[in-house]
Amino acid sequence: MSLLVIGTLAYDTVETAFDKRDNALGGSAMYxxxxxxxxxxxxxxxxxxxxxxxxxxxxxxxxGVDCTGVEQVDGKTFRxxxxxxxDWNTRHTTFTELNVLEHFDPKVPEQSRNAKFVxxxxxxxxVQARALDQVDAPTFVxxxxxxxxxxxxxxxxxxxxxRIDGLILNDExxxxxxxxxxxxxxxxxxxxxxxxxxxxxxxxxGAFLMGENVHFALPAYPVGTVVDPTGAGDCFAGGFMGAxxxxxxxxxxxxxxxxxxxxITASFCVQGFSVEDIGSRxxxxxxxxxxxxxxxxxx
Amino acid sequence: MSLLVIGTLAYDTVETAFDKRDNALGGSAMYxxxxxxxxxxxxxxxxxxxxxxxxxxxxxxxxGVDCTGVEQVDGKTFRxxxxxxxDWNTRHTTFTELNVLEHFDPKVPEQSRNAKFVxxxxxxxxVQARALDQVDAPTFVxxxxxxxxxxxxxxxxxxxxxRIDGLILNDExxxxxxxxxxxxxxxxxxxxxxxxxxxxxxxxxGAFLMGENVHFALPAYPVGTVVDPTGAGDCFAGGFMGAxxxxxxxxxxxxxxxxxxxxITASFCVQGFSVEDIGSRxxxxxxxxxxxxxxxxxx
Numbered sequence: 001m002s003l004l005v006i007g008t009l010a011y012d013t014v015e016t017a018f019d020k021r022d023n024a025l026g027g028s029a030m031y032x033x034x035x036x037x038x039x040x041x042x043x044x045x046x047x048x049x050x051x052x053x054x055x056x057x058x059x060x061x062x063x064g065v066d067c068t069g070v071e072q073v074d075g076k077t078f079r080x081x082x083x084x085x086x087d088w089n090t091r092h093t094t095f096t097e098l099n100v101l102e103h104f105d106p107k108v109p110e111q112s113r114n115a116k117f118v119x120x121x122x123x124x125x126x127v128q129a130r131a132l133d134q135v136d137a138p139t140f141v142x143x144x145x146x147x148x149x150x151x152x153x154x155x156x157x158x159x160x161x162x163r164i165d166g167l168i169l170n171d172e173x174x175x176x177x178x179x180x181x182x183x184x185x186x187x188x189x190x191x192x193x194x195x196x197x198x199x200x201x202x203x204x205x206g207a208f209l210m211g212e213n214v215h216f217a218l219p220a221y222p223v224g225t226v227v228d229p230t231g232a233g234d235c236f237a238g239g240f241m242g243a244x245x246x247x248x249x250x251x252x253x254x255x256x257x258x259x260x261x262x263x264i265t266a267s268f269c270v271q272g273f274s275v276e277d278i279g280s281r282x283x284x285x286x287x288x289x290x291x292x293x294x295x296x297x298x299x
Numbered sequence: 300m301s302l303l304v305i306g307t308l309a310y311d312t313v314e315t316a317f318d319k320r321d322n323a324l325g326g327s328a329m330y331x332x333x334x335x336x337x338x339x340x341x342x343x344x345x346x347x348x349x350x351x352x353x354x355x356x357x358x359x360x361x362x363g364v365d366c367t368g369v370e371q372v373d374g375k376t377f378r379x380x381x382x383x384x385x386d387w388n389t390r391h392t393t394f395t396e397l398n399v400l401e402h403f404d405p406k407v408p409e410q411s412r413n414a415k416f417v418x419x420x421x422x423x424x425x426v427q428a429r430a431l432d433q434v435d436a437p438t439f440v441x442x443x444x445x446x447x448x449x450x451x452x453x454x455x456x457x458x459x460x461x462r463i464d465g466l467i468l469n470d471e472x473x474x475x476x477x478x479x480x481x482x483x484x485x486x487x488x489x490x491x492x493x494x495x496x497x498x499x500x501x502x503x504x505g506a507f508l509m510g511e512n513v514h515f516a517l518p519a520y521p522v523g524t525v526v527d528p529t530g531a532g533d534c535f536a537g538g539f540m541g542a543x544x545x546x547x548x549x550x551x552x553x554x555x556x557x558x559x560x561x562x563i564t565a566s567f568c569v570q571g572f573s574v575e576d577i578g579s580r581x582x583x584x585x586x587x588x589x590x591x592x593x594x595x596x597x598x
Contacts, residue, residue, distance in 0.1 A: 050430070072557065086480065087480065128313055142559075180523075180525060181385065181386065182524070182525070183503075183521075184341040184521040184522070185523055185524050202504065205483075205501065205505070205518075206504070206505070206518055208518065208521075214596060215521075215594075215595050217518040217521070217596055218456035218598075219504075219505055219507065219516040219517065219597050222482075222507075222514075222516070223481075223483070224481060224483050224484055225481070226481070256597075256598050257598060260598055265300060293455070294598060295514075296514050296516050297515070297516055297517070297596060298561055298597075298598070299515075299517075299555050299556060299557075299593060299596070299597070299598070
């Protein structure tokens with residue numbers, strides 16, 4: 001049931017219509033780790049600079065994240081700035097400072113090379129591939145991506161997609177990757193590119209999973225007040241993979257329940273900036289909301 | 300288990316990115332009737348002109364729609380023209396010819412005044428109210444509306460809302476009516492305006508129901524090829540109210556199943572122009588797709 005995640009750690013400057021945070025803890029693999037840590041003890045591989053706050057590492061460790069693979073190198077931690085329109089659906093990147101991420105060469109620690117479950121969080125596809133090269137014989141590898149890589153590294157990304165078991169992407173990325181407006185047809189096309197499973201995330205409209213012997217769709221948990229959507233997709237993936245690793249199975253029923261868990265961890269994430277909400281939750285709160293969502297979606 | 304619907308019959312001219320139809324059978328109450336006729340024998344109240352095609356009335360009767368309340372008067376039938384952008388989410392009204400609808404004064408036939416279930420399909424709120432005045436003691440009255448009435452007849456609409464059991468509206472209308480961007484909060488505000496139930500339709504993203512002892516959310520049925528979304532909302536309402544009337548109950552479990560039925564009738568509707576698809580379906584096909592959607596949404 002070992003879970004390994006490779007991706008970014010960052011300091012984010014995020015502005016919404018209502019509030020703002022500077023240099024708040026962020027990054028695809030960081031969000032993923034915290035969400036998956038409700039279910040298992042994930043091993044995190046990533047890179048940070050000399051300015052990375054010891055308290056942030058301590059917080060992750062306290063949640064059960066194995067940070068052995070977090071390499072601290074000379075330079076500054078990756079920084080990203082974003083601004084959301086009031087409708088939450090439009091996000092503007094205000095700045096990107098790659099810093100130590102520019103030369104990120106992931107090194108999977110010896111004790112994590114036999115991981116059964118692997119998540120390649122959003123990063124350059126070539127970096128994701130180099131990380132995957134270092135894992136022996138994983139049972140289930142999923143990868144995330146973003147529109148940037150569809151634009152500038154499409155061939156690398158397509159190569160990676162052929163090597164993984166599942167791809168997770170949002171509606172806009174699914175349309176970009178396939179040129180298909182209809183999301184069902186887009187998902188079918190993704191499956192034709194190699195992976196056995198695809199998850200399409202639709203933000204406030206929920207998510208669906210298509211693949212071998214499974215087709216599952218779920219509305220989002222009804223969050224009354226969204227504070228900051230940053231990291232929601234990573235927390236979805238973390239809840240999903242965490243629940244899969246906990247169950248130590250990719251049976252269709254496990255994947256369905258994992259979709260619900262991903263929806264729940266994402267719903268907590270958007271209720272606060274950075275990890276202000278998700279970082280303060282307990283497994284009991286996760287399970288309570290899981291049951292609440294089940295009651296909402298059960299016919 | 301008697302179901303009564305009051306609303307429009309129309310001839311629509313609809314243009315999509317792929318195809319076009321002129322003077323095709325349409326109208327809110329027409330779509331509703333056909334969808335609900337899979338479950339019960341709805342009584343339809345509306346007005347048409349001298350140009351209304353006898354074959355269209357014959358088709359509706361053949362499906363089990365009681366057309367006693369369809370009044371044929373001097374003048375031309377209501378005509379509406381619309382054009383959809385390729386993404387389906389943007390609809391432009393190209394023309395509106397009210398014709399006989401301008402002086403529509405609904406007359407509920409004697410034998411339908413004791414209807415238990417009543418649907419006030421999209422029409423001017425004052426017209427909907429006059430229809431409601433003619434029903435004795437209905438168990439469950441739902442109403443639909445549209446952005447036009449929110450713009451030009453808001454007070455009438457708010458008065459109507461206080462008199463009904465449930466309001467059904469789409470996401471854009473829910474936001475307009477309440478000034479609330481978040482749909483959950485918008486729905487809660489609608490409930491504060493009087494009705495015991497509210498259904499918010501989100502097109503390809505599904506629908507949710509909130510109200511007394513029930514909160515239910517459902518993704519849309521995954522339609523691979525949308526041909527024409529016109530009438531989908533009316534077919535949703537028809538499937539919903541038809542299933543409620545068939546069960547002769549508004550128990551929460553009945554309402555949940557009715558939401559699935561509404562989703563299914565809407566999914567057939569969008570697969571063809573006008574009634575080209577929904578008008579050719581059987582109850583067995585409805586039930587088959589109902590079970591398919593259940594298998595997709597069951598955790």
